[in-house]
Structure formats: C-alpha cells, structure tokens
Amino acid sequence: MPYLGGEETVRELKRALSNPNVQSEPLRYRNTVLRVVRAMSQGVNVSGLFSEMVKACATVDVVQKKLVYMFLCSYASLNPELSLLVINTLRKDCQDPNPMVRSLALRNMSNLSRLPSLVEYVEQPLTAGLRDRAACVRRVAVLGWAKLYNLQPGSDIDAAVVNELYSLLRDPDPVVMVNCLRALDEILKEEGGVVINKPITHHLLNRMKECDVWGQCEVLRVLQRYRPQSDDELFDILSLLDASLVSSHPPVMAATLSLFLSLCADLPL
Secondary structure: OOOOOHHHHHHHHHHHHHOOHHHOOOHHHHHHHHHHHHHHHHOOOOOHHHHHHHHOOOOOOOHHHHHHHHHHHHHHHHHHHHHHHHHHHHHHOOOOOOOHHHHHHHHHHHHHHHHHHHHHHHHHHHHHHHOOHHHHHHHHHHHHHHHHHHOOOOOOOOHHHHHHHHHHHHOOHHHHHHHHHOOOOOHHHHOOOOOOOHHHHHHHHHHHHOOHHHHHHHHHHHHOOOOOOOHHHHHHHHHHHHHHHHHOOHHHHHHHHHHHHHHHOOOOO
C-alpha cells in the first residue's frame, strides 16, 4: 500500500539528507537514511533522493553503507540509466581499507550482474576479490562468480577464473574452500560440475574437520564422484571417514554413510 503523504515525505527527507547538521551527527544521519529505505519499502517513490543517497555512501558507518546499497541497487535494477553511477560507487568501495566494506560492496555488485550491460564492470572487481588478503572478501568473490554465471547462463566460461577457483580449493580459509566447490559446480554444470581427482580428494578429506556442518556435508557430497584407484586407497579413504561416521551431527553422519555406500558399491559381496 503506498505511503500516504509520499511527496511531502520525500521533500522532508531531501532536506534532512542535505542538512549539514544532520550529516555531522552519524547516528542522526544513519536514521535519516533508514527512513528513506523504510519509505521505499512502503511504496513511496524516493528515486528523487538518488544523488543525496550516493553522497550518504561516503561514510565509515558500515550499517549506513548497507542501507544505501539497498537503496541504490533497488533503483539501479529498475533504471539502467542510474546503474553505471551505482557500479562506480560500488567499485570505489571495493578498494576500501575495511574488509567488511569491500565484501559488502562486492556482494551488492554481484547482485547487479543480472543486468547484461553491467557484467563487464562486475568481472574485474570479482577477479580482484579472489586474491584479496581478507578471507571474508574472498568468500564473497567466489560466490559472486557463481552468481554471475547463474544469472548469465549463456556467458562463455573463463578458463582463467576456473583455474583460480581450483587453486582456491587450497585456500587456508575452509569457507572459501567449500564455496569454491559450489562455485565450480555452478560454473561447470554443463560439463558435469567440479572435477574431483586423487590430490583434491585427499586434500578435502584432511581439511574436512576444519569445516562447519554445512561444509562437511558439501565435501562429502562432491567426494561421491571420486573412485579410488586401488583397494589400498579405498581403505585409506574409509579410515579417514571413520570420525565422521560417529559425528554428533546427524546430517554429517548421513552424508558419510552415503559416501561409504558409494565407495563400496563396486566391492565384491
């Protein structure tokens, strides 16, 4: 239902956002930005506040940035003429010293990859994000590539990106490692998904204890594609899975049992 008195609300918000006294008080400024987002969610056309909201993005307040991104990305999706301005704002924040800001900007930028005209502007920051020193940024960048190929299924597969994601399977952060499995499965789904060979299998098994429940289940799922090259290797893998069979988490136990059955399917009865 449209917000009653919408035009007057927009004029009042415009005055508040442009008021130096409001801008000088971080909490007051953030609350004004919050009012803009709230009005937008109630059906008020607040597109006239676009330039003021772009200026409001120049802040160290991560919460305020998140609110501004929500506003900017909503209108960029509806108005392609504004999309380049939004992309430029997000690209600037991808260079911010704060890793939380970089990851937030990258996440919102990847959401805009649904617009074909913006894909070329999104790819470079995503590639840079894969090499970021902060794990939280690498996590977002990996999933950003998966999202890009999901939203643009006709895109050509970039071999350099695929190679980078395979190398990140050895990232010290276990979440980055698991995200790479999901991303490669998405990007290479027409080719059967991520390829699991012997080195990758043993690496994943040895790192699995570092993962959370979701991550362990994901690792166990993709390992069903691997077939040991000898009985000795099979028994080594089964030994590495013993701890997961008695896990305190039922999903991990179930996924481990499923992998056990898959690995043993070719054994003589």
